[in-house]
Amino acid sequence: MAAGHQKGAVIVGTATASSADRRATVSLFSRLRTAEGQADPFPLYAELQARGGVSPAPWGGFLVTTFRTCDQVLRSGAWLEPDTKWREQQGERTRWSAPSSREISRTLPALNPPEHSRVRRSAGNFDRQTIDRIGRRVSGFVDRFLDTVHERLRAGEADFAALVCEELPVATVGDWLALPSADWPLLRELTHDQVFTQELLPSASQLTRSDIAMAELRTYFLxxxxxxxxxxxxxxxxxxxxxxxxxxxxxxxxxEAVYFLALFVLLAALETTSTLLSTMTLHLVEQPDRWRLLAEQPDLVPAFVEEALRYDPPTHVISRIAASDCLLEGVEVRAGEMAHLMVGAAHRDPARFVLPDLFDPHRKPAHLAFSAGIHYCLGAPLARLEAQTLLRRTLTRLPRLTLVRRPARAPRVAFRRLLNLDVALA
Ligand code: HEM
Structure with missing residues (x-):
């Protein structure tokens, strides 16, 4: 799930992009990282899509915005994860040599076959029985957090993101891994800090934050x-x-192998799920019709969650490396070059989805929010369980809520994050 450029300034220089195109793409990514770009990145993605499904990235590699090509790359054995060897080849002065990047490169989503198959098998799966058992715990946590929201609402407004969406994933995974609850807040903060090493264009200071967080996480999990x-x-x-x-x-x-499994399960499970819970709740409260629809037809809850995952997925970029020279939508790609699969953009591809900018809870979309192919998200059943439980309980336990103000978002590109979700009684 990594992506990137050289440490420090953006390095410009691909064979195929004109300098005007490069300037336009650099400007587009700067706008993506502003508050406005984060509130609504989709018009910027449409601009990118208009330049072609595969366009050169100014810092090297390619940006892929069509659903079909993103899907094909994810399912193809000809595209690999940026593993330890690839990162070493990028040289000491690049972001890929940061200690946090080297550490992440040894976790499951950065491994390639045959090592990936061996480690993935060792991780096991969430079978029905495990999900049912965790489900009972999740219901208990949700009720507790919604009690707090209920209390706060009596006094005025409540920040649903802080009180519920940030709490539920760490409680669910912390409880499942049997980690002491006193450690949960620290683990959650370290997870927020480490994410920059997996971001699209981290700055040097963000990488330092990731390095520090990763070192602490290493000590904790070992x-x-x-x-x-x-x-x-x-x-x-x-x-x-x-x-x-x-x-x-x-x-x-x-x-060491067990450490990498436990570490990555925690990293993978917290921010992504928090973002799903908060964007899903945002979709619910921003339009009164949606609340009414779901309250009248609770069977739509799973489809509502899937549409939230399509409409604005927690992870907007997934990256892969070409194993050999190839053509991608007619564009020449050389072995070792990176493709940034712009999943957030692909989810709005009009060639794949009818009226892609419409949030339609009846759609039941097949999406790429959990990736595809051999790296398909191991925790997808758990994320769905948390989201569906929260949505059902919110609808039955709380009176109708309304959005008090537009939420702020962290200035990221790949990993979406709402910083608040202020709600009040409607
Ligand atoms: C809404 C929440 C979540 C989203 C959007 C999400 C997204 C993803 C994506 C996009 C990948 C694949 C990255 C790639 O192809 O390079 C992935 C892999 C993974 N996820 Fe999730 N994830 C979520 C929740 C979870 C949870 C709750 C867990 C664990 C309990 C988890 C564990 C993993 C693991 C272990 C992998 C690596 C799989 C592999 O490489 O074989 N994820 N996730």
């Missing part, structure tokens, strides 16, 4: 693995230790 080895239980970390002990004779290597 200690956790050691504790669980000393006192094993029935939690996922203890299970991963048993699995890796049966696969890897060197205990240090087994512990």
């Amino acid at each position: 200690d956790l693995v050691r504790e669980r080895r000393a006192r094993p239980g029935e939690d996922p970390v203890s299970r991963w230790i048993r699995t890796w002990d049966s696969m890897e004779p060197d205990q240090d290597k087994a512990d």
